[in-house]
Amino acid sequence: MNSTTKNDAKRPFPWHLIVFLFPALLIYCVFSVYPLIDTLFLSLFDEQQGQAHFVGLNNFITLITDENWSHAFWNALSNNLKFFIIHMLVQNPIGLLLAVLLSNPKLRLSSTYRTLIFMPTMLSVVIIGFVWQLLLSPIWGISEEFLYSIGLGHYFDAWLGKESSALLTLSLISVWQFVGIPMMLIYAALLNIPDDILDAGVVDGANPLQTFLHIKLPLILPTISMVSILTFVANFNAFELIYAVKGALAGPNFSTDLMGTFFYRTFFGFQLQQGSESMGAAVATLMFLIILIGVMLFLFFVQRRIRRFQL
Incomplete structure (x- = not known):
């Protein structure tokens, strides 16, 4: 084992980086990642009589091909x-x-x-x-x-x-x-x-x-x-x-x-x-x-x- 490997083994884990990055990462996940995932998930459902039903890609097909939606x-x-x-x-x-x-x-x-x-x-x-x-x-x-x-x-x-x-x-x-x-x-x-x-x-x-x-x-x-x-x-x-x-x-x-x-x-x-x-x-x-x-x-x-x- 050379000296470089020994120094790497003795080097402590940089916990301070996590402390400084965690607030920014938390804000990014709450206001960017979660809304994006929730939007992708919501696009696969359809609400009928107050209840959500899984419809897969039907919303996208309707949006692109249905005459009431496709033109717009x-x-x-x-x-x-x-x-x-x-x-x-x-x-x-x-x-x-x-x-x-x-x-x-x-x-x-x-x-x-x-x-x-x-x-x-x-x-x-x-x-x-x-x-x-x-x-x-x-x-x-x-x-x-x-x-x-x-x-x-x-x-x-x-x-x-x-x-x-x-x-x-x-x-x-x-x-x-x-x-x-x-x-x-x-x-x-x-x-x-x-x-x-x-x-x-x-x-x-x-x-x-x-x-x-x-x-x-x-x-x-x-x-x-x-x-x-x-x-x-x-x-x-x-x-x-x-x-x-x-x-x-x-x-x-x-x-x-x-x-x-x-x-x-x-x-x-x-x-x-x-x-x-x-x-x-x-x-x-x-x-x-x-x-x-x-x-x-x-x-x-x-x-x-x-x-x-x-x-």
């Missing part, structure tokens, strides 16, 4: 995909561009710009929805007068009141509010790039664009990957903005309905729709599975390619 489900899922794609194609590239600009040491007042861009992120989604609803109102909003003042008045329309533009408008409002998050994450990653690497690129004759494409971008790809995952998870959990602006019915004609608002109506009921705990749990379970499968596929295909690219 697929509509909400389709809108959620559009909501996510808009954020990926608009929010994250803008966040990347802003991070690159603000990381330039020659830019004056960069800290002020960062604060102003990130400030909407700290505001309540309810406040943001209410304010933008006032701004875009055709009756008392200022958007119409503003567009006319710059010669673009003929483009103004009741964007929140039309099925063709309501979801896009709400998506862009969400982009405006949360673009500060990818900006700050990518900005922090850019600041962590060693100056020696950048200086070596300048010595080799690389211009700013080449420096970004061939040096900075490969080094911040893991951060961009993490931002994409956070965007996917956040968008498929979105609820507050749609509910604050368009209510639980997600009008007009459910054109802004997302999985979050669909779950709210299904579980709690709304107006003439009666709530169902089992069907609501089935919707929540499908939301969880969609997020889980999406993150796993992203990590398996995209993350592996990023690691190969870096190597």
Whole structure:
């Protein structure tokens, strides 16, 4: 037996780690793990005359195939995909561009710009929805007068009141509010790039664009990957903005309905729709599975390619 083995045998068990980790683990299990397991369990039952009956996967089959449920489900899922794609194609590239600009040491007042861009992120989604609803109102909003003042008045329309533009408008409002998050994450990653690497690129004759494409971008790809995952998870959990602006019915004609608002109506009921705990749990379970499968596929295909690219 060598000295290392003897030292390991004499080393006491780190009970202090359990003492410090137990409160956090307990809180996590009570408020995250237990509700998740209970939701999965509840989705397998159906309540009839006040009694729960085990129905297996019937709730999921009904949700996906029954004509009374399937149209609303697929509509909400389709809108959620559009909501996510808009954020990926608009929010994250803008966040990347802003991070690159603000990381330039020659830019004056960069800290002020960062604060102003990130400030909407700290505001309540309810406040943001209410304010933008006032701004875009055709009756008392200022958007119409503003567009006319710059010669673009003929483009103004009741964007929140039309099925063709309501979801896009709400998506862009969400982009405006949360673009500060990818900006700050990518900005922090850019600041962590060693100056020696950048200086070596300048010595080799690389211009700013080449420096970004061939040096900075490969080094911040893991951060961009993490931002994409956070965007996917956040968008498929979105609820507050749609509910604050368009209510639980997600009008007009459910054109802004997302999985979050669909779950709210299904579980709690709304107006003439009666709530169902089992069907609501089935919707929540499908939301969880969609997020889980999406993150796993992203990590398996995209993350592996990023690691190969870096190597």
